[in-house]
Amino acid sequence: MTEGIDRQLPSPAPAVVPETEPFWAATAEGRLLLPRCAACATVIWYPKGICPECGSLDIGWVEASGEGEVYTFTVSRRGEGAYLDAGPFVLAYVELDEGPRVMTNIVGCSPESVRIGLRVRAVFDDTGQGSALVRFAPVER
Amino acid sequence: MSIRGQAFIAGAYEHPRRKIPDRSVAQIHAEVAVGALADAGLSFSDVDAYFTVDQTGLGAITLAEYLGLKVSYIDSTLTGGSSYLVHVGHAAAAIAAGKCNVALITLGGHVRPAPGVGRAPGVGTPHGPFEEVYGVTTVNNYALAARRHMYEFGTTSEQLAEVKVAASHHAQYNPDALLPNVVTVEEVLASPLVADPLHRLDSCVMTDGGGALVVVSPAVAKTLDRTCVKVLGQGEAPKHTMNGRVDVTYTGAVWSGPMAFAEAGVTVADVDYASIYDSFTITVIETIEDLGFCEKGRGGDFVLDGGLISPTGRLPFNTDGGGLCNNHPVNQGGMTKVIEAVRQLRGEARPEVQVPDCEIALAHGSGGRISSRMGSSTLVLGREDA
Numbered sequence A: 001m002t003e004g005i006d007r008q009l010p011s012p013a014p015a016v017v018p019e020t021e022p023f024w025a026a027t028a029e030g031r032l033l034l035p036r037c038a039a040c041a042t043v044i045w046y047p048k049g050i051c052p053e054c055g056s057l058d059i060g061w062v063e064a065s066g067e068g069e070v071y072t073f074t075v076s077r078r079g080e081g082a083y084l085d086a087g088p089f090v091l092a093y094v095e096l097d098e099g100p101r102v103m104t105n106i107v108g109c110s111p112e113s114v115r116i117g118l119r120v121r122a123v124f125d126d127t128g129q130g131s132a133l134v135r136f137a138p139v140e141r
Numbered sequence B: 001m002s003i004r005g006q007a008f009i010a011g012a013y014e015h016p017r018r019k020i021p022d023r024s025v026a027q028i029h030a031e032v033a034v035g036a037l038a039d040a041g042l043s044f045s046d047v048d049a050y051f052t053v054d055q056t057g058l059g060a061i062t063l064a065e066y067l068g069l070k071v072s073y074i075d076s077t078l079t080g081g082s083s084y085l086v087h088v089g090h091a092a093a094a095i096a097a098g099k100c101n102v103a104l105i106t107l108g109g110h111v112r113p114a115p116g117v118g119r120a121p122g123v124g125t126p127h128g129p130f131e132e133v134y135g136v137t138t139v140n141n142y143a144l145a146a147r148r149h150m151y152e153f154g155t156t157s158e159q160l161a162e163v164k165v166a167a168s169h170h171a172q173y174n175p176d177a178l179l180p181n182v183v184t185v186e187e188v189l190a191s192p193l194v195a196d197p198l199h200r201l202d203s204c205v206m207t208d209g210g211g212a213l214v215v216v217s218p219a220v221a222k223t224l225d226r227t228c229v230k231v232l233g234q235g236e237a238p239k240h241t242m243n244g245r246v247d248v249t250y251t252g253a254v255w256s257g258p259m260a261f262a263e264a265g266v267t268v269a270d271v272d273y274a275s276i277y278d279s280f281t282i283t284v285i286e287t288i289e290d291l292g293f294c295e296k297g298r299g300g301d302f303v304l305d306g307g308l309i310s311p312t313g314r315l316p317f318n319t320d321g322g323g324l325c326n327n328h329p330v331n332q333g334g335m336t337k338v339i340e341a342v343r344q345l346r347g348e349a350r351p352e353v354q355v356p357d358c359e360i361a362l363a364h365g366s367g368g369r370i371s372s373r374m375g376s377s378t379l380v381l382g383r384e385d386a
């Protein structure tokens, strides 16, 4: 089955608040920013205005490599909300090379070819509202 | 201060219906409240504490008014499906502290539909925008855990299916069960994949319904004719994504279990019966490992050969048919977990599934979603003379 390789998934716009605006603005430019604590240098996920390791409110941003590997995944066959009629899609956690495991979709390959440990790189799907969803596609070998 | 022996469950009632379109949510609460108080031999005027999750925006107050309660203690803690185990623990602590003597706990409502098209993803929570835009649902979230558990420990779909098979064996004796038919491993595997590796039959039922409990002080328990159940210990623990280091292979039971066992002064070897939250088959596998019934990663082996089937299995579980086959009212199965544990300790489970001489029972709830954020609670109960 090759369905899913070129298929475009729904890209609903996320709710953006001032705390997370730099993250989403960067995605619209095709860049993946990660929050990092200015006090203890912990990389933070999900983006938020406090360091959950040390409690500091002084949070900066660093640009991520955009690469990582699949920690776990599923081929989801029954969507809800914007995904109601999306057909089968891959929901996954990708462990970024910077550490955090982020929820995402795996695209650019057939769902059947996804494996735990697969090397992937970020791709950015425009929501049309000043943000892009950060999905991941296999790194070409 | 420990709650051990400081409170007793005197009344328990499960709404017999699974589809209740002709009742309002508040009416269902009223029906189960009446049922549990009648079971205990108490009346509304005896109730001085009220526990329910917030369904109205004003905590327990809306329903306290509807029921006509005059109480001096309220609690609307919400930890998802585990809320009602937390409520029993909190009620026992409040009774032990002298704040109240008769606590009523109610659950009622209709099945919650999935969100429709047009709902803005992630509004209202800090994490939502980073998850909901990717199409996460309850079932595909649990599937993420099942996949990783298989990868790390070699767990198989056949082993997951055994959990459903055991639940169905019990449900056949429950005339109120939504799904009373015994199913086989093959039938589970042949049911449609919803989010692989989870099939439709790896999932719990979705039902209207409700239930209620009455928790009382030792002094009140002494005055009642009804057989009471002793509260021995309780633990509660949220588990979340831990700043991007989410590990989907274990649950908050790794923390709530030891707390409850320590307070109760018992170990897994003492447990005669267990109600284990069964939103999905993987929930049971991970939970029995985390509670210490088997080594981490061996849950799949533990459930083989009828390991969960009462009364002959290694760990008789969910003898009402559980959330997988009997009832999962309002997507919150913690209430029915406690109720079946109470039936077992009273010797009032269905005869075919009653554990002989059941002295110590455990009930465990898992709220929320196993692969992101969840609320776990473990309750250890004993016979009145335990």
Ligand SMILES: [Zn+2]
Pocket (backbone or CB within 6 Å): A037, A038, A039, A040, A041, A042, A051, A052, A053, A054, A055, A056
């Ligand atoms: Zn820090």
